[in-house]
Amino acid sequence: MRQPVVIARSAATLDLLSGGGVELALGAGAFWDAIEAIGGRRLAPGESVDALEEAITIIRELWDPEMRGGVRMDGTHYHVAGAKRGPAPAHDIGIWVGAYRPRLLRLVGRIADGWLPSLSAFEGGRAGLARAGRHVDEGAEAARRDPASVRRLLNIGTPSPSGGSGALSGPLTQWAEQLAGATLEHGISGCILGGDDPIAIQQFGEEAAPAVRELVGTSRS
Secondary structure (H helix, E strand, C coil), X not given: CCCHHHHHHHHXXXXXXXXXXXXXEECCCCCHHHHHHCCCCCCCHHHHHHHHHHHHHHHHHHCCCCCCCCEEEECCCCEEEEECCCCCCCCCCCEEECCXXXXXXXXXXXXXXXXXXXXXXXXXXXXXXXXXHHHHHHHHHHCCCCHHHCEEEEEECCCCCCCCCCCCCCCHHHHHHHHHHHHHHHCCCEEEECCXXXXXXXXXXXXXXXXXXXXXXXXXC
């Protein structure tokens, strides 16, 4: 929907203003109705994956002012004819991709820095997460990358007094056990908590997160 050059420069500018506090999350059109509603063009699934790959290539080249000459791409979806490079971000901005279909998952493994799925989107919960993760690994191996170098964050629900919502269930102690299992079995390195309830966020940070670290540390020791 947005031009890759604009995304690259906006992200780099925010990164400079924040002292290196920006990461970039991208997708391949999960919300086509909303995209069309504001003038975007609906793409077929394969087209959207191709467009994302072109966009990531352009963004990375824009962030590298050390390369000579302007950025050029005569792609199927994006055309860049000598765009000036820069600004360079304050740090090496990670490009994260939300992905669920096999081809896009393999793209994550080939060229992205990280994978950002939502556990609630998988049928079978962690079993579905495991199946998807194998496609990421396949993409990384095909590109001669270490699959472990592709970081994995998990979008999760919000804990509540009734025992939680979304894909994780039960009290916070049970959330901790489930998240520790996701870390140990599927390489999840962190999670993004949904919602904005300050009490729920505080409880998660004070109770669940330390419990996850302890369970993982004990298992690995």
